[in-house]
Amino acid sequence: MLQLHGVIPVIFKGYALIIPELLLIVAALWALFSERLPGGNRGAAAIAAVLVLFSGAILGCTAMNTVLFGSKLVLTQDARFGGVVLCLLALIWLIWTAFAGSGRTGEATALVCFSLAGALLATQAGDLIILLLALELTSQPIYVLIGYRHKRAKGLEGALKYFLLSILTSLFLFYGASFVLGLAHSTSYGDLQNLPAEPLMVVALLFMLIGIFGKMSVAPFHFWAPDAYEGAEPWVVAFAATAPKIAGGFVLVRLMMVLYAQIAFLRWPVLIAAVLCMLLGSLAALTQKDLRRMLAYAGVANMGYMLLMVGIANPVYVAVGWLYALFFLATYGLPTMGILLIAASEGGKVSDLAGLSHRRPLAAACLAVFALSLIGIPPLVGFFGKFFIALVGIAGSLLWGVILMVLVSAISAFYYLRLIKAAFFDKPESAEAGAQADAGAQVEASAQAALPDGADAASEEQLFGRLLQESDEALALDAAEAGQEAEEAAVAPPSVRVSRGAEFAIVLCALLVFLAGPAAGFISAWLSNPPY
């Protein structure tokens, strides 16, 4: 593949950069009209999958530092890596949708393609205006996706919440960018490297940082994520919880690369956010009964690990820190996507996974791989993500951060193990539980099932009792929700049989998680070609 770098630019010149986006727009348009086209909804997803595959391949084979439109778009090494990762994620999502999507998925496919196009542009942007537009293109389709099943009140609530908060963070981003424009008299990244050192610039960059943090759901700007994800369906969350976040992370790293030489103070807000992320994210995730909420908080904790690398001060290790931050984003995205796609056929609660190993042994094995990778067990790719962070963190004099990270990882093992426990060892609740009219009873049952060990875990219960109490309010909300879901279940029963294609998508994801670990050296070598 590396030898092909020369070939693609010869054929397409700099336009190789824009071809993936064009392919994606073709895919999105096809999907929008899929009802009238051969193949229907699923065909559209299949076509989109093929086009995304091509997009990723083209990005992977395009030479580094290819420039388009006078450096409005630049394919730096990190952008190339980010593009390939994002395309892989979307590919897995589209394969799953092509085989297992039920109902109207055409629009969802179109929205994902638009969002992915935005994410690719955002990672390649060499100009603030392009960046802002690309980020909007990334997140606006997600508003619609979150509220995709518009008859669910909770989904609409989540979508509205996400919409308002996302707009707010966008405003921060735009506001900060306007100051930057005023100070630098330019929006090009190249000119940002010479920003004047003024108090106003501090404000401007902080505003931009807050905007990006909001997009990445970094604490303390993460509150929208659990509600929004809980309202959405797992197959939607699978995309919404991974691609936009990863794009946000790449943008953050890219901006830090541009600005770091001038503004070393930016590392402090980043480090504070990292600590908040790790603590708030992992502690909140401990008590969640809803898989989507849990993964939302776990995602916050994972962003914290990644931010540690962005906040490195030691100039020797800054560049390699960025590198491993990006690598870590990839190791976070793949397993999260996999878990949510498994849940997509099962249900959004942790307890819905019960008995998975009987129903779908292959998927259960994959779930174990994903959860263990997120915990950081070698030789899965998640281990290398964290290990590289630990190495560079200690070298870059962030020992305290690394120790916090490993402690938080140990805590995280608890809630990731709950997934394995549910999938392998819990007995599934009776099939009718979903249709029970008595919503209260159902909530009670699921609460019991999701507790660590039922009666045995007296000590754990005491330990986390306080936290559990705090989530009681959420339970009360659940009670109202459960009734609604029960009605819905009567209308459209969830598909019981899962097609082989869906399992294929999940196994593909698990294989990537499994094989990318031992190949971490190759990936990091590929990634560490000098960025500029």
Added chain:
Amino acid sequence: MLSLIVFLPLVGVLLITLLPKKFEAAAKWLALVTSVVDFGLVIALLTRFKIGSAAIQFEKEIAWIPQVHIYYHLGIDGLSLPLLALSTLLIAIATLASWKITVKPRLYFAMILLLSVGLSGVFLSLDLVLFYLFWEIVLIPMYFLISQWGGPRRQYAAIKFFLYTFFGSVFMLVGIAALFIYTGSFDMIALRHLTAGLGSGAFGTVAWWIFAAFAIGFAVKIPIWPFHTWLPDAHVEAPTAGSALLAGIMLKMGLYGFLRIAVPILPQAFHHWQLILGILAVVSIVYGAAVAFAQTDIKKLIAYSSVSHMGFAMLGIAAGTAAGFSGAMAVSISHGLIAAMLFLLVGVVYERTHTREIAKLSGVAAAMPRYAGLFCFASFAAMGVPLLSGFVGEFLSLLGSWGSAALPHVLVVIAGVGILLGGAYMLWLMQRFIFGTPSAAIEGQPEISARELTTIVPLAVLVVAIGVYWTLLLQYADPIARMLQKLVGA
């Protein structure tokens, strides 16, 4: 050769996974054949091993992630060879002991074999990252073994086991990373010279902390008081083969870690830690023995006795003398044989009666005389009766710590009292469990079967062989112990 030993069981795992559900009963045969062949390979290795040298043999090194100097680096010496032999033997025996597993046999035997990959890997890797990789791999099959085939509180025990040991090992990971930052190497052997080159000035404090990070990781695994609380739960709830493997070989991973990594790589820091480790070891000895007295569950009693015995090994390490190191290695092996034997024997009765309450199991001697004889033999071995292997290690440990400049003699005296306590609770156990009037649960139970005998007799033979002819074990341990003594400069 070494790679084959490590990864042969993985082939077994693959074959078992591909086994259709119709033939799932064949899984145990596949596992048995794989594990016996694996053990055969180790025997072949044993014959070609050059005795009397502390050098690494059969070394194999391939670049894996050269960007950060991570190598696939295997090798074997007198420290790892006996442990490797023990682990492959116990895996084969555990497979045979699990013959009656009918719930999800494919997953079960795949997990046993995966455990074998992890264990062999831990004892053979000479690269810290590779070592950590195998160290963590061991967790996963054991987690599954406990939480699927364990006792009534298995979920709790499994999660506790996983979280405790994971908590310990993440500190070890920080230690590994810190060592790399200071030396630029993950090579366990090269690190011995590299850290020596750093001197004891500024690096001294850092080394103290790195040693602390490793010590937490290893102490949780051994386990040393106060990190032992996962052990009784895990041992009691694990299925018979799981308990035997936990006590027999997994606890030794921690001791091995001290002897292979912490002590030789950070000898200066070790000096500062000797007294602390010695005190913790003696507390473990006495505490484990005292708590064992109070147990009514036979498995729990043996579990706490493990804490006590591991204390002797730790005491030997803390002594920092050649005799102490030899003693620690001898305790590792002999406790591995004896504890596995005891857990297998308890499993035999549990399979028949489905209870582990000592009160309900009195008078085994009347119903199962041959079994009772074996149990008494194993108990005497555990007590440290001379001419059985238990004596060798504990004697050497005490000898080594008496001769150590770093440990006050009072510690050794207290540890000696621990031996007395050990004799007392085992005798009391025998009196209640083996003798007395036969209880309802025991009455009319069939005698120990030929298959069960096959799992225990090899261990018993080794216990006698090592006990009578110490050289059998010490010929491997001694050069290493002397080399370690030279490194720590005691």
